Amino acid sequence: MSALSRDDVAHVAMLARIQLSEAELDRLAGQLDQIVGWVGQVNEVAAADVPPTSHPLPLTNVTRPDEVRPSLAVEQALAAAPMAQEQRFAVPRILDED
Amino acid sequence: MSTRTRTAETVVPFEEVMRRFDPVMGLEVHVELNTATKMFCGCATEFGAEPNTQVCPVCLGLPGALPVVNHAAVESAIRIGLALNCEIASWCRFARKNYFYPDMPKNFQTSQYDEPIAFGGYLDVEHDDGAGGTEVFRVGIERAHMEEDTGKSLHVGGSTGRIHGADYSLVDYNRAGIPLIEIVTTPLTGAGERAPEIAKAYVSALRDLLKALGVSDVRMEQGSMRCDANVSLRAKVSDDPASVEQAAVPLGTRTETKNVNSLRSVERAVRYEITRHAAVLDSGSPITQETRHWHEDTGVTTSGRPKSDADDYRYFPEPDLVPVAPTREDVERLRATLPEPPQERRKRLQADWGYSDLEMRDVVNAGALEVIEDTVAAGATPAAARKWWTGELARRANSEGVEVTAMGVTPAHVAELDGLVRDGRLNDSMARQVLEGVLAGEGGPAEVADARGLELVQDDGALEAAVDKVIAAHPDVADKIRDGKVQAAGALIGQVMKEMRGQADAAKARALILERLGVS
Ligand SMILES: [Zn+2]
Numbered sequence: 149m150s151a152l153s154r155d156d157v158a159h160v161a162m163l164a165r166i167q168l169s170e171a172e173l174d175r176l177a178g179q180l181d182q183i184v185g186w187v188g189q190v191n192e193v194a195a196a197d198v199p200p201t202s203h204p205l206p207l208t209n210v211t212r213p214d215e216v217r218p219s220l221a222v223e224q225a226l227a228a229a230p231m232a233q234e235q236r237f238a239v240p241r242i243l244d245e246d
Numbered sequence: 247m248s249t250r251t252r253t254a255e256t257v258v259p260f261e262e263v264m265r266r267f268d269p270v271m272g273l274e275v276h277v278e279l280n281t282a283t284k285m286f287c288g289c290a291t292e293f294g295a296e297p298n299t300q301v302c303p304v305c306l307g308l309p310g311a312l313p314v315v316n317h318a319a320v321e322s323a324i325r326i327g328l329a330l331n332c333e334i335a336s337w338c339r340f341a342r343k344n345y346f347y348p349d350m351p352k353n354f355q356t357s358q359y360d361e362p363i364a365f366g367g368y369l370d371v372e373h374d375d376g377a378g379g380t381e382v383f384r385v386g387i388e389r390a391h392m393e394e395d396t397g398k399s400l401h402v403g404g405s406t407g408r409i410h411g412a413d414y415s416l417v418d419y420n421r422a423g424i425p426l427i428e429i430v431t432t433p434l435t436g437a438g439e440r441a442p443e444i445a446k447a448y449v450s451a452l453r454d455l456l457k458a459l460g461v462s463d464v465r466m467e468q469g470s471m472r473c474d475a476n477v478s479l480r481a482k483v484s485d486d487p488a489s490v491e492q493a494a495v496p497l498g499t500r501t502e503t504k505n506v507n508s509l510r511s512v513e514r515a516v517r518y519e520i521t522r523h524a525a526v527l528d529s530g531s532p533i534t535q536e537t538r539h540w541h542e543d544t545g546v547t548t549s550g551r552p553k554s555d556a557d558d559y560r561y562f563p564e565p566d567l568v569p570v571a572p573t574r575e576d577v578e579r580l581r582a583t584l585p586e587p588p589q590e591r592r593k594r595l596q597a598d599w600g601y602s603d604l605e606m607r608d609v610v611n612a613g614a615l616e617v618i619e620d621t622v623a624a625g626a627t628p629a630a631a632r633k634w635w636t637g638e639l640a641r642r643a644n645s646e647g648v649e650v651t652a653m654g655v656t657p658a659h660v661a662e663l664d665g666l667v668r669d670g671r672l673n674d675s676m677a678r679q680v681l682e683g684v685l686a687g688e689g690g691p692a693e694v695a696d697a698r699g700l701e702l703v704q705d706d707g708a709l710e711a712a713v714d715k716v717i718a719a720h721p722d723v724a725d726k727i728r729d730g731k732v733q734a735a736g737a738l739i740g741q742v743m744k745e746m747r748g749q750a751d752a753a754k755a756r757a758l759i760l761e762r763l764g765v766s
Contacts, residue, residue: 205568215283220303222298225306233402233414237298237419
């Protein structure tokens, strides 16, 4: 049984703004489906008393005190921007919003 | 400004809608916490700082940067949950909400998905029952979860921008990462024609509660509290909106009106959407499930973006953060820090100030409770504070369409004005003129009174002379008063005030007239 269809891969690629050719879709759909299958094997060995986890370390409540730390200098902050204007990051205009 | 054409849409009068439809609302309020630092990094959260001066590798999403949760923000979230009568999760996680929009440099927002920190609560909201009394409407709270705010974009059009022929958005990430709590109600049914008022009353009560908790500045005009209003209509089958038959009718398709950023607008936006939905349904068309934009100036909403495939946010547990698991001891310790609930506080203040139920209701409806408390604290009498804020100032705010606190008159101004009246320096009509001056930005009350030359004549000689002159000029009226028709003195007082060009104490003039005529 296929867990990940070619359509699923095309949909995720659209959401991630990755353009895939038909050939790439064919190839990646197969590979990704295999990967999902392998990861799925964990479910077969996990007993009912093993809760799902999203983190390898058995930690909770790692927090920091609410104390201000220095921020970057503006020049440093904007250094990685492809373009800056008026001390702001300049990006192509977003069309579908006000 | 939207680039789309704004066409005025048809609406059905509200009263007519209410004869045939039952409105259902859902309100989502985002509130920025007033912590010193951001949710996941130590950047400062100061409002109004220069662009991109409060950013670091974490909140800019630079490779390798790791977030760490702000302890104070988690405590604030738990306190908000407790104040909203919620259960507090004993274990919950953050999740990534993935989307491509440059307001988040990471391409995801760290939020909570199916494991909110607080859930299953309610807030009892007092509102006007339309018959001179007060009713309590219980607003169900589905959840309150922790997340981070986004950056602010500034759109520069090709014709106005500095880059010729190009359309750019300029982004400031100072706000990106500021702790945000999203409070989501259950679908609110049973409100009927009171729906718009209840929406406003809920946001107002929530604002009071958050202010009392001290967890946020709750300044809607600065965007530290924002409301999204979901509205849908379904067929009305009963005159009682809370009846079992009405509750059995399936919900209609909803629209979500974004960023309704004042209390007054919450009521107006809900009312507008109700009347617009009815017109769409009457035309035989279905409601499109979409985002609507609220326009404060014209009082209408316009179509935003329909729900689409791009709204698949692919939430997954945030791998860079470990779960938040407050102990029961932590929760109880925080519960002990909750302030007096606003409703109880109102009862206490009403008793302290000696207001009648009706007076108190007017104060609450005018949203003037806080400002009166501050005015009394600044030295005014409770009666004077109420008179100014729910009278002259409320009328003015209403006609100008602004909040009563947004007109430039402060509690200290009103207390000072009241002091001038009580010291006998100003009478009532002069005090009104002084207020005009304060509203016009001419300065504080004493300053305005000086500049405009408004001061009661303290010289009793001048007042006595005026009284004698008026009595002599109206012997017939004087005789009537001598014969015991004391109410006739009103005519003479008016004449005396005219003689004094308004700059006299009317009560003093009355006493003097009666004394001269031997009836005091
Ligand atoms: Zn930062």
